[in-house]
Amino acid sequence: MNVLVVKVGGAFLDDTAIASAFFEAIRASQQQIVLVHGGGNAVERLFNDLKLPSEKIDGLRVTPKSQIQYVVGALAGTVNKQLCALAQQAKLNPVGLSLFDGNMTQATKVSPQLGNVGSVSCTDKRLLSTLLSADYLPIISSIGADKDGELLNVNADQAAVVIAKLLGSPLVLLSDVAGVLDDSKALIPQLTHQHISDLIDAGTIKDGMSVKVIAALDAANAIGQPVHIASWRNSQLLGSLADKQRAFAGTTIMPDKPLSKEERKAL
Structure with missing residues (x-):
């Protein structure tokens, strides 16, 4: 099954013209896609309306149990x-x-400090496989649940990584930035594990981008294929959806060891 997993950030919805063009491109490309989304902007707006405090630690939103209902409602x-x-x-x-x-x-809580924030692991791909085989477009919010049924807020980049692992599919992480930038704000076209470590240590990659890049490297190593970090604002994106070579403009995160075609088929 030739499936592409695409993650979009919540700011994507703030420009409905781009969002509409994105979905039109999916239809025209006839590419099977699983869409995973966040919604940080929508959560921020809701919290502002309700006058609720908002805090992030290392790029992850602190989600007290008293706030999870609002995050779930938004996302x-x-x-x-x-x-x-x-x-x-x-x-x-x-x-x-x-x-x-x-x-x-299956989700588990990350730490008491973050509250109802979870990390997820792969469990069962049958639902997605069934939907894709019937030509449905799965659109997955980054809300998980633990074994006790407690709802947890999951970082959308990390959520998309797990879905890519689950399906053994290539992944592109889209946001409102062109990709990973260096200290002079120039786009870095390609990153390896060592390069990522150096840039994080130097403080060049930090906060939400460090979460995104680490998640992308994790996915690249799991699926044995490059992962792309790109912008949904880039006009080349729409053509790239139909490009079997995955020629996304942005930053390409390289796996430590690419898998062979046979190994990818076995996933």
């Missing part, structure tokens, strides 16, 4: 359904999901 509710509506408008067949639907993943 699995409003943002997910807005994306599904735009996809339907483009004559696609979207299905809105969360990370725990169909037992796709």
Whole structure:
């Protein structure tokens, strides 16, 4: 199954013209895609309206148990359904999901300091495989649940990595930045494990971008293929969706050891 996993950030929805063009490109490309999304902007707006405190530690949103209901409402509710509506408008067949639907993943809490923030691991790909084989477009919010049914906020980049691992599929992480930038704000076209470590130690890669890059390297090593960090603002993106060579403009994260075609098929 030739599936591409694409992650979009919540700011993507702030420009409905770009979002609509993105879904039109998916339909025109006939590329099977699983879309994983965050929604930080929507959460921030909701928290501002409700006058709730907002805090991040190392790029991860602190989510006290008292706030998880609002995060779930914003991500699995409003943002997910807005994306599904735009996809339907483009004559696609979207299905809105969360990370725990169909037992796709299992979440565990990251730390008491972060509250209801989770990390997820692969569990069962049957639901996604069934939906994709019937030409549905799965749109997955970054809300997970632990074994006790407690809802957890999962970083969307890390969520997309796990879905890519689950399907053994290539991954592109889209946001509102062109890719990974150096100290002079120039785009870095390619990164290896050692280069990433050096740039994090130097403070060049930090906060949310460090979370994104580490997640991308994890995915690249798991699937044995490069992972792309690019911008949904880039006009080349729409053509790249149909490009079997995955020629995304942005930063390419290289795996430590690429897998052979036979090894990828075995995933």
